[in-house]
Structure formats: C-alpha cells, structure tokens
Amino acid sequence: MQQRSEETRVKITDSAIKLFSSSGYNKASVDDICAEAGISKGAFYHHFKSKQELFLALLDGWLQTIDNAIDASKELTAPETFMQMTEAFPYIFETAGDGLPMFLEFWLQASRDEKIWQASIAPYRRYHKYFTTLIKKGVAEGSFVDVDPELTSRMIMSTAMGLLLQSLLDPKGAKWEKVARESTTMLVNSLLKK
Amino acid sequence: MQQRSEETRVKITDSAIKLFSSSGYNKASVDDICAEAGISKGAFYHHFKSKQELFLALLDGWLQTIDNAIDASKELTAPETFMQMTEAFPYIFETAGDGLPMFLEFWLQASRDEKIWQASIAPYRRYHKYFTTLIKKGVAEGSFVDVDPELTSRMIMSTAMGLLLQSLLDPKGAKWEKVARESTTMLVNSLLKK
C-alpha cells in the first residue's frame, strides 16, 4: 500500500512534536520541521494543507490517547477508577515529559485561535462531565461523601493541570510523580466515606 | 523631570500587555506595540534594548504585585491568611482576566528561555516556600491538622494554577470566582482542626 507515505507522515508528526515542544508553535518553522524529518517542503504540504492543520492533527492524537484511557476504565467503580488514575500518573509524567510544553501550547493557541479552541473545548467539557458523573456515581454507590460533584470535578482537574504546570516550570524542583500520586491519594481520601 | 519619558514608557508597557495577551509574545510585533502605543520604533528602543527585555520588565512588574500582596498579610495567623486569599480571588480573576494569557505566556517562555526561566523560578520557589512555612506555622499554632507541609503547598499551588488554566480555556464555562472561592474554602476546611 502507501507504506512510504505513512512513514513520511509519521516522520513529520514526530518531528513536529519534538520541535513544537522545544521551540514553540511559532518558532518552529515548517522548514525546521522538514529538516528534522529529513523530507522536503513539498512532501510536507502534500500531507498537510497548512501548519495549523498539522497542529490540529497533533491535538487530535493527544486527545485520542486520553479518550482511550478513559474508555479502558469504564467498568470499574468510582474509587477503583481514581485508584487506577493514581497508578497512571507516573506513566503520564514519564511519557508526557518532553511533550509537556506541547500541552501548554495547545492551551495557549486555543485561547486565541477560534478553530483550535473549538477542537479543544469539546473534549475539555467532556472530561469535566466525565469526572462529575464519576463522582455522582461514587456518591450514589455510597462510597463517597456527599460533595458537590461539579465543584469537585473542577478541583480535580485543577490539581492535575496545576501539577503539570509546575512540573513543566521546575522539573527538578520535586519528585513530581510522587507529588502527583500523593495528591491523588489525598483527594480520594477526602472523598471516601470513613 | 523626565515626565514625558516616563509617560512613553508606561504607554509601551500597557500596549505590550494588551498585545502579548491577545496575540501572544511572538505574534505581537514591536511594530504593533509601537503603533498601539502611538510612538515610534526609535522611542521603543530608547527605552528597552530588546523585545525580550520588555517582556522581562513585564514579568517583574507582575511578580511585584504578588509580592506586595504577600507582604500585606505578614502579621496574620495561618487560617486568617488563607481566608484573606479567599477574599482576594474575585479581585484576581477580575483584574487578571485579560492579562491571563500573559501569565501562561510567561510559563511557556520560561520553560524554553534560560534567562526568563531564571527570572521566574526564584519567585516561584519563594512562593512555594511561603506556603510551606505558612502551613507549618498553622500546624504549630494548632489550628491545622498534621499534614505534610511541602506536599500541601504543592497542592494549593496546583489548585490555583489549574483554576487559572481552566478559566483561561473556558471563561464562560463556569463562574470561576465562585469555583475559586469554594475550592479555597474546601481546602482550608480539610486543613482546619475540628
């Protein structure tokens, strides 16, 4: 099939992630990405109709991995789900590590670019809804104390995002996987009925 | 005095904040800033030796306001300090509102630019230390339960940053001042001895 084509596409996206992360969306030029990928500009614009479309494609892929993780924990009880998230944190920090600035880049672009915002806001709200439902479920199951699900969901997402932000600014300032794990435990503990 | 000079400088910084926020550091060109300020490029480079230096100056000013707020609450007890922070949140969201993307911009630039990182990391660590000390003080005073001060400090900062991030992405998705206030209350409550 078009195996070569697929390889080129992967080369482009890989290089783009690398360069967007290290230099930022604006500073990483299409020429740079092509050079890093070892392909020509023609090849680039054969696969993506613009730099922005490439960015959108990366965002899509990123959201995909999160969605998959969520799908994987569909059958569990609410506390089990949170515990699994606790376990997932070190993995997230490890793999996201280099791509972390990308994540922030998404945020920033989204706040300024209508198209990218549209692509970001829907999944974001979906995640919020997901946590809200999960907490409601926990309360209904009787395993969680009677908190405000909406508010608690926001707090959980705040904690997660705040941790990512801090680990980005000061990677060596703390053992972030450990902080993340303990933070989650603390949050869950304050949710669990005694 | 050099009153006219000072006015020009203010015009430049005001315009820069406005444009950096709405368009981002890279996209807001020096020409744009000059046009917005109604001055010439010569005037710009008379006051700032580079675009980066202007950015650093803005960062400095921003940190100054935070430091002032911290200084203002030096005499209070630990719980009082937190309660005051609760009160300060609506103000922060109101004033920071438009400048919020700037805040993120600082973060992103810091993670990539050694000079800006140096200027950011010191205050960041100072704030972390401040919260850690504050919590230790609360524990010593007997008003807080016996938590890990380091960890709790990270969590508080996470929550604050995460809230800012979320309000930036989805300003109309929730009443953020309210969420912020309730989150703080919830955090303090879980800290307070019953």
Add this chain to the structure above:
DNA sequence: AAAAACAAACCGACTGGTCGGTTTTTATCG
C-alpha cells in the same frame, strides 16, 4: 549648546506557502 527623547527610513534574516518538475508506487492489460 549638550543631552535626552523621539521619528522614520532602512536592513538582512526568516516565514508560511506555492509551483513546475521529477521520482516512486500502483493499477491495468497483453
């Protein structure tokens, strides 16, 4: 008059994107 503050033309490096042409892959058919 000296110095500080400002204006505006100018520079070279670099940007995202285009385009005509070349190579490689795939489908078709004798």
Add this chain to the structure above:
DNA sequence: CGATAAAAACCGACCAGTCGGTTTGTTTTT
C-alpha cells in the same frame, strides 16, 4: 509475467511579506 501509463508522493527553488533590530536625523528638555 513484464510493459506501460496514470496517480500518488516527493523535491527544492522561489515568492511576497514580516520580523527584530539599526541608523541617521530631528525635536524637546535641561
């Protein structure tokens, strides 16, 4: 199977515009 032509993938020079920063000259302040 091998020849062949169409289609897909790719190349790299090129363009028009933008960028941060410099320079030269003018106005304002002291």
